[in-house]
Amino acid sequence: RKEVEQDPGPFNVPEGATVAFNCTYSNSASQSFFWYRQDCRKEPKLLMSVYSSGNEDGRFTAQLNRASQYISLLIRDSKLSDSATYLCVVNMGWQGGKLIFGQGTELSVKP
Amino acid sequence: ETGVTQTPRHLVMGMTNKKSLKCEQHLGHNAMYWYKQSAKKPLELMFVYNFKEQTENNSVPSRFSPECPNSSHLFLHLHTLQPEDSALYLCASSTRTGADTQYFGPGTRLTVL
Numbered sequence: 001r002k003e004v005e006q007d008p009g010p011f012n013v014p015e016g017a018t019v020a021f022n023c024t025y026s027n028s029a030s031q032s033f034f035w036y037r038q039d040c041r042k043e044p045k046l047l048m049s050v051y052s053s054g055n056e057d058g059r060f061t062a063q064l065n066r067a068s069q070y071i072s073l074l075i076r077d078s079k080l081s082d083s084a085t086y087l088c089v090v091n092m093g094w095q096g097g098k099l100i101f102g103q104g105t106e107l108s109v110k111p
Numbered sequence: 112e113t114g115v116t117q118t119p120r121h122l123v124m125g126m127t128n129k130k131s132l133k134c135e136q137h138l139g140h141n142a143m144y145w146y147k148q149s150a151k152k153p154l155e156l157m158f159v160y161n162f163k164e165q166t167e168n169n170s171v172p173s174r175f176s177p178e179c180p181n182s183s184h185l186f187l188h189l190h191t192l193q194p195e196d197s198a199l200y201l202c203a204s205s206t207r208t209g210a211d212t213q214y215f216g217p218g219t220r221l222t223v224l
Contacts, residue, residue: 002153004153032211034211034212041220042217042218043201043215043216043217043218044154044201044215045215046212046213049211087153087154091209091211098156098159098167098209099156099213100153101153101154102153103151103152103153104153
């Protein structure tokens, strides 16, 4: 089983749509969780951290379910500029704090 | 943004060549990392350095040789690579190993002929 697994994608949605990405992780001792964004041919950049209580940043909402080892990212009112690959990332604290990346889910927002 | 820089941005090399990738971070961080990103695969951690000391080698073949002369600079020396080594090589830094946020450089896109 992969350490971090994401929806395969790609997701092709119209502007204004709501889209949700799912991610599961295998190690229950994982410490912290994130979503990174990677634009085409660019480096990954931190989008937001994910907390057990759920957190929101504008149109983006992230949620964590530790019992199910599941992380989600919801994008509301999607914009053309949201087109990118979204990476689910887990900090495996038990391994000295390595970040483990999912394979990414590609999002394409169309006019 | 110039927090983490990498050179060259693109590199084409033959299997018998020797080349080096350079990474420099201007963030005052103490930990630096090399990752490999192949098409349709997750980022693979290659090496970790903390205060210039290598703390992790993720079973990387010896044809990749890292060097960290100080906390701000990281090199990846390449020798007798294979075509399957063609990928995007990303450098990252963080305040310390285990820190939640890593800052990535733009990467070097490597093609091995």
